[in-house]
Amino acid sequence: DKPYTCQHCSKVFTRSWNFQRHVLIHTGQKPYKCQKCPKAFALAAHLKIHNRIHTGEKPYTCNICSRGFAQLTNLQRHILTHTGEKPHKCTYCPKAFVSSSDLRRHVRIHTGERPYKCKQCSKAFTTSGNLQSHILTHTGEKPYKCSICNWKFISSSNLRTHIRIH
Numbered sequence: 001d002k003p004y005t006c007q008h009c010s011k012v013f014t015r016s017w018n019f020q021r022h023v024l025i026h027t028g029q030k031p032y033k034c035q036k037c038p039k040a041f042a043l044a045a046h047l048k049i050h051n052r053i054h055t056g057e058k059p060y061t062c063n064i065c066s067r068g069f070a071q072l073t074n075l076q077r078h079i080l081t082h083t084g085e086k087p088h089k090c091t092y093c094p095k096a097f098v099s100s101s102d103l104r105r106h107v108r109i110h111t112g113e114r115p116y117k118c119k120q121c122s123k124a125f126t127t128s129g130n131l132q133s134h135i136l137t138h139t140g141e142k143p144y145k146c147s148i149c150n151w152k153f154i155s156s157s158n159l160r161t162h163i164r165i166h
Contacts (some may be wrong), residue, residue: 038143
């Protein structure tokens with residue numbers, strides 16, 4: 001039995017507290033802030049996992065190739081690359097995916113669903129990351145700074161692209 005269904009993304013939950021915690025992802029509330037970079041998270045557990053980027057901790061190791069991972073789910077997804085298995089199949093087209101979240105994101109191409117809505121304008125997005133980047137266009141905030149020339153950017157991907165010019 002999974003009596004709790006998210007109205008934003010159709011994900012289902014068996015426990016009320018899991019459902020309530022999940023809904024924070026869609027509201028945009030991110031009370032857990034990283035002390036080392038501008039990132040913030042809806043869930044404390046996600047901040048803990050994120051902090052491994054800064055510490056370099058990779059507690060999960062592939063027993064086939066010895067590659068390390070910061071998250072168990074990333075290891076599990078990686079193991080499927082050795083088998084070639086893609087168990088999550090799209091019902092609209094022939095594509096298949098290693099993870100259910102990748103399939104969910106892909107299906108939005110077919111359905112046009114944009115569950116992540118900006119509270120300041122009429123725009124809606126297929127992923128929470130795209131919404132978070134968009135919100136910065138309203139605030140004018142540019143939290144990603146180049147350590148070489150001090151230019152600031154609205155997204156980490158823009159900073160990475162910029163760094164290639166140095």
